[in-house]
Amino acid sequence: MRIVAQGLTYTYNPKSPFASQALKGVDLSIEEGEFFGIIGHTGSGKSTFVQHLNALIRCTGGKLQVGEFDLTDKKCDFLRLRSKVGMVFQYPEYQLFAETAEKDVEFGLKNFCKEMDEAQRAQAVREAIETVGLDYDAIRDRSPFELSGGQKRRVAIAGVIVTKPEVLILDEPAAGLDPLGKKELMDLLHSIHGGWCKTVIIVSHDMDEIAENCTRAAVFSEGRVVLCGTPAEIFSRDEKLFSLGLDVPTTAHCALLLRKHGIRIDTDFTCDDFAQKVLSLWQAERGEGQGSAAVKENSAAAKDSEEDSSPVAVKENSAAAKDSEGDSSPAATQENFDAAKDSEGDSSAAETKSADGQGGDGDAE
Numbered sequence: 001m002r003i004v005a006q007g008l009t010y011t012y013n014p015k016s017p018f019a020s021q022a023l024k025g026v027d028l029s030i031e032e033g034e035f036f037g038i039i040g041h042t043g044s045g046k047s048t049f050v051q052h053l054n055a056l057i058r059c060t061g062g063k064l065q066v067g068e069f070d071l072t073d074k075k076c077d078f079l080r081l082r083s084k085v086g087m088v089f090q091y092p093e094y095q096l097f098a099e100t101a102e103k104d105v106e107f108g109l110k111n112f113c114k115e116m117d118e119a120q121r122a123q124a125v126r127e128a129i130e131t132v133g134l135d136y137d138a139i140r141d142r143s144p145f146e147l148s149g150g151q152k153r154r155v156a157i158a159g160v161i162v163t164k165p166e167v168l169i170l171d172e173p174a175a176g177l178d179p180l181g182k183k184e185l186m187d188l189l190h191s192i193h194g195g196w197c198k199t200v201i202i203v204s205h206d207m208d209e210i211a212e213n214c215t216r217a218a219v220f221s222e223g224r225v226v227l228c229g230t231p232a233e234i235f236s237r238d239e240k241l242f243s244l245g246l247d248v249p250t251t252a253h254c255a256l257l258l259r260k261h262g263i264r265i266d267t268d269f270t271c272d273d274f275a276q277k278v279l280s281l282w283q284a285e286r287g288e289g290q291g292s293a294a295v296k297e298n299s300a301a302a303k304d305s306e307e308d309s310s311p312v313a314v315k316e317n318s319a320a321a322k323d324s325e326g327d328s329s330p331a332a333t334q335e336n337f338d339a340a341k342d343s344e345g346d347s348s349a350a351e352t353k354s355a356d357g358q359g360g361d362g363d364a365e
């Protein structure tokens, strides 16, 4: 199901003194098969936008098409739409209401899959509860309100995925989970994505999460989409993101620090890719293996893009690398990062200017 929003607007409490325009003309397309991220400062309209996608908020201005459903059409079959587009709320714990976890998860099935008999429903509920990593027999008769925060969230997610929606939207699904809980949640989303769940859309404030998991992302600001592209495109616009009060992934912070030393790492900002590029640079400095080609390219790019300070920076790095061959490399790395921090200042302006200038095609304005 392709999602296309054109000039989507929405005002809470219209015609009242408390009117608040949350969406001011959202233009955005999300293709079937994507693992799509939505980021933006608090109050930028992310939740308002995603709640339009399964008609929890009805369209009042602009156009919105979700697969075959025209959401501006009052005759749209909203029940069928909701069976295909599942929504996990920003605080999914509040989605729970039934006496037992099992009944809670079953609720969606009774609504959307009326053709199923009791045995099929019981099987589907068990599957959904196990898919989110909970022990069905241990949890089925427990009140959802007695569960831990992480367990409640899993039950709420089970209650949405039990109907196997084609599009699954999760509004800040990992907020407040511990690192293992976050990893398990992302693994779960990847395991269902590409199967019955064709498209996953996550709203997140965590840039590392977006960089690691998403095929593309959109940046919301003041009720509009101001940037849209792959994580590599978006996070190369660091200056723009900082100006919007947003952050970049840890890998992008590291890349920025290295660039201040004249080392340009052309990365997609995933940890794997970043580490691979740094390793390749390191190996080339030591004259090892296939890394050399990558390093030469990187060194050449760094030389081209920096003033004459870059060769010194590279030399410093290579000296540090030689000194630290063996077990002292973390200290050497620390030194480089300290030096980079000290040098923050006028060079960062040039960096960000060039980053802002080169990424124009990702800019949705």
Ligand SMILES: Nc1ncnc2c1ncn2[C@@H]1O[C@H](COP(=O)(O)OP(=O)(O)OP(=O)(O)O)[C@@H](O)[C@H]1O
Residues within 6 Å of the ligand: 012, 013, 020, 021, 022, 040, 041, 042, 043, 044, 045, 046, 047, 048, 049, 090
């Ligand atoms: N129920 C509501 N009634 C009135 N105004 C609302 C309501 N919900 C949201 N708003 C307003 O609409 C704007 C967009 O809110 P929204 O919840 O979509 O932002 P968000 O990007 O999801 O923020 P956050 O990151 O904090 O979750 C904000 O100005 C907010 O105050």
Ligand SMILES: [Mg+2]
Residues within 6 Å of the ligand: 046, 047, 048, 090, 171
């Ligand atoms: Mg929100």
